[in-house]
Amino acid sequence: RKEVEQDPGPFNVPEGATVAFNCTYSNSASQSFFWYRQDCRKEPKLLMSVYSSGNEDGRFTAQLNRASQYISLLIRDSKLSDSATYLCVTGTGDEKLTFGTGTRLTIIP
Amino acid sequence: GAVVSQHPSWVICKSGTSVKIECRSLDFQATTMFWYRQFPKQSLMLMATSNEGSKATYEQGVEKDKFLINHASLTLSTLTVTSAHPEDSSFYICSATSLEGLYGYTFGSGTRLTVV
Numbered sequence: 001r002k003e004v005e006q007d008p009g010p011f012n013v014p015e016g017a018t019v020a021f022n023c024t025y026s027n028s029a030s031q032s033f034f035w036y037r038q039d040c041r042k043e044p045k046l047l048m049s050v051y052s053s054g055n056e057d058g059r060f061t062a063q064l065n066r067a068s069q070y071i072s073l074l075i076r077d078s079k080l081s082d083s084a085t086y087l088c089v090t091g092t093g094d095e096k097l098t099f100g101t102g103t104r105l106t107i108i109p
Numbered sequence: 110g111a112v113v114s115q116h117p118s119w120v121i122c123k124s125g126t127s128v129k130i131e132c133r134s135l136d137f138q139a140t141t142m143f144w145y146r147q148f149p150k151q152s153l154m155l156m157a158t159s160n161e162g163s164k165a166t167y168e169q170g171v172e173k174d175k176f177l178i179n180h181a182s183l184t185l186s187t188l189t190v191t192s193a194h195p196e197d198s199s200f201y202i203c204s205a206t207s208l209e210g211l212y213g214y215t216f217g218s219g220t221r222l223t224v225v
Binding site: 002004008041042043044045046087095096097098099100101102 | 115141143145150151152153154155158200202204206213214216217218219221
């Protein structure tokens with residue numbers, strides 16, 4: 001079983017729609033949580049950290065459920081530029097990050 | 110913001126040769142550098158963690174004699190793929206953190222290695 005599991009997609013969503021991704025993690029010692037985006041053949045870039053209380057950054061909302069070991073990302077009013085692979089990432093106290101395989105999103109005009 | 114410069118961006122080499130990949134932190138001191146490998150449609154897999162001035166710690170299944178990591182200064186870490194084989198073809202990415210943790214994880218732009 002992978003340590004961080006995501007639905008690989010692809011998700012093909014019309015521009016302006018709302019889309020949600022989910023992720024589950026198996027390491028209960030995970031202390032930090034992130035969503036990264038990765039464009040084709042590029043390095044991952046931090047989209048947002050995820051906090052237990054939930055947090056929002058513009059059109060993006062992230063939620064964390066520690067009891068269920070579940071992380072979500074919601075994108076509202078999706079733009080063409082949101083097309084990318086979204087990586088769910090967890091971290092432990094030793095600074096190591098564990099990446100999910102990513103969920104591929106394509107926004108359709 | 111923090112920047113990590115990674116070179117080369119892509120490289121094609123013959124089987125049996127060695128390839129060196131460099132990562133430099135341009136405006137901060139990278140006390141810890143992480144090296145990842147990503148195969149197509151797979152997640153980034155951590156290969157090793159290196160701290161400046163000490164030997165790298167390799168993840169299980171990663172051959173330390175094949176993937177040589179040097180972190181001799183606070184701004185430079187190198188990964189050398191020795192005696193490369195076609196199955197080593199992958200996307201290699203470094204990531205750095207600073208002692209103060211001020212910059213989080215800063216990724217290099219990655220190196221696409223193709224071994225022919």
